Amino acid sequence: MRSKTSMALLSLLLLAGWALIWPETSSGQETAVIKLPPPQQEGGKPLMECLKLRQSQREFSPDKLSPRVLSNLLWAAYGINRPDSGKRTAPSAVNWQNIDLYLATADGLFLYEARDHSLIQVLKEDIRGLTGTQDFVKIAPVNLVYVGDYARIPRGSDEDKRFYSGAHAAFISQNVYLFCASEGLATVVRALINREELARVMKLRPEQKIMLAQTVGYPKK
Numbered sequence: 539m540r541s542k543t544s545m546a547l548l549s550l551l552l553l554a555g556w557a558l559i560w561p562e563t564s565s566g567q568e569t570a571v572i573k574l575p576p577p578q579q580e581g582g583k584p585l586m587e588c589l590k591l592r593q594s595q596r597e598f599s600p601d602k603l604s605p606r607v608l609s610n611l612l613w614a615a616y617g618i619n620r621p622d623s624g625k626r627t628a629p630s631a632v633n634w635q636n637i638d639l640y641l642a643t644a645d646g647l648f649l650y651e652a653r654d655h656s657l658i659q660v661l662k663e664d665i666r667g668l669t670g671t672q673d674f675v676k677i678a679p680v681n682l683v684y685v686g687d688y689a690r691i692p693r694g695s696d697e698d699k700r701f702y703s704g705a706h707a708a709f710i711s712q713n714v715y716l717f718c719a720s721e722g723l724a725t726v727v728r729a730l731i732n733r734e735e736l737a738r739v740m741k742l743r744p745e746q747k748i749m750l751a752q753t754v755g756y757p758k759k
């Protein structure tokens with residue numbers, strides 16, 4: 539039975555727009571699944587204004603993104619915009635959808651699960667500093683990591699799979715750029731990554747390749 543304190547904590551988190559479930563994995567370890575608040579699919583600045591404002595920024599405030607902003611960011615980036623077909627805000631060749639979107643935050647590493655618009659906790663450690671070689675990655679609240687799963691592309695050479703995965707990651711990245719322009723957030727997409735080390739820490743399979751990373755946060759005041 540849950541204690542009064544943990545019930546109070548759970549209610550507080552729910553009030554803040556989060557829902558936490560703690561299922562057991564097959565290995566017996568606890569995995570947190572964080573249900574994000576429903577994304578707001580209306581509003582924002584007009585597209586032409588977003589295109590006018592789109593830019594890379596490299597100075598970030600450490601302020602965290604609220605669950606609402608995070609929810610909207612992830613849906614804009616790579617959410618399902620046509621529930622009937624499960625298709626997303628970013629295109630992919632043959633609808634392979636072979637990019638997995640990870641988030642490195644101070645609270646750990648999470649995988650975005652678009653089907654139920656939730657985050658699955660993969661690591662509890664803060665690995666933001668390992669998502670890039672530039673100093674700001676440690677300060678910004680969110681570093682997105684775009685991982686291409688070659689196993690989800692059923693044909694072609696590794697070069698073909700690299701091409702498709704790079705293109706798929708780039709479409710998601712531009713969605714993030716436009717969302718950030720609309721919301722007054724700072725962002726920069728990054729290829730400067732120690733991929734070998736990051737893949738090891740993220741415990742990726744050999745067919746999972748890190749394509750790009752992208753830092754998101756509020757501009758430094």
Ligand SMILES: Cc1cc2nc3c(=O)[nH]c(=O)nc-3n(C[C@H](O)[C@H](O)[C@H](O)COP(=O)(O)O)c2cc1C
Binds near residue numbers: 727
């Ligand atoms: C594929 C790619 C990789 C990039 N890698 C980095 C990077 O590792 N670090 C960085 O600070 N900026 C990186 N950038 C951002 C570019 O430097 C930036 O887009 C460019 O200077 C143009 O500026 P703008 O985005 O403000 O138009 C990258 C951009 C792209 C498209």
